[in-house]
Amino acid sequence: MNTNQPHTLPAGYFDDVYRANEDPWHFETSPYEREKYATSLAALPRPHYARAFEVGCSLGVLTEQLAVRCAHLLAIDVAAAPLKKARMRCAYLPQVEFQQMSLPEEFPTTAFDLIVLSEVGYYWSGPDLARTAERLLQSLVPGGQLLLVHWTPPVHDYPLTGDEVHDYFLREAGPLASMRQLHGFRHETYRLDVLEKN
Incomplete structure (x- = not known):
């Protein structure tokens, strides 16, 4: 992973995106997103x-579908x-809790048996991805699982690609947190991996 990438996209970037369009990535209406959510949950x-x-x-949108499989779900966003x-x-x-939070500067103190990182990792710079990954993996309990899902084509203003995010986790998760890959899937435009902490 190239550490000379642009900086992590700031919170203001997302404020501007949502100010221009309430559903900028068509999470609520896109058949593509519906299929991706179904594949992720499956x-x-x-x-x-x-x-x-x-x-x-x-x-x-994914939060609502994920919640039925969780006793407690903490969902965060920067915007x-x-x-x-x-x-x-x-x-x-009632099992869903929302917080406005910016990783890696802020981080919950709870331990989790599932972490979902979907369409987020490529917004971080290489160093911030590394810091975030370390904290995410540390916060998983033994046997806890990490679901990674990311768009793979490059986007000009994103610091990383989806493949760079997944490759980083797959390369570093073993040394950082003794993780093993349970599942890997590549769609035409996105990638999905499930890791488990030994």
């Missing part, structure tokens, strides 16, 4: 998780506007 090996953590929940809609969407789900 890839999870367990029917139920005690404590889950979703990084970059946006409008809460306030999508969190407001996510809270409304999931208001009937």
Whole structure:
């Protein structure tokens, strides 16, 4: 991974994106997103998780579907506007907690048996991805699982590609946290991996 990449995209970048369009990536309406969410949930090996953590929940579309398999789900996003809609969407789900948080500067103190990092990792610079990955892997309990899902074509203003994110985790997860890969899948435009902490 090239450490001379651009800086992590700031919170203001996402504020501007959501100011221009309430659903900029068509999470609520896209058949592609529906299929990707279904594939993501189907890839999870367990029917139920005690404590889950979703990084970059946006409008809460995946959050709502994931919540039915979680006793408690902490969902975070760096931007306030999508969190407001996510809270409304999931208001009937008492097991879901939303927080506005920016990784790696902020980080929850809870331990988790599932972490979902979907369409977020390529927004970090190489060094910030490394810092975040270390903290994510440390926060997994033994036997805990990490679901990675990312768009793979390059995007000109993203510091990393989806492949760089996944390759980093697959390369470093063993030494950092004794992780093993349970599942790997490559779609035409996205990549999915499930790792488990030994």
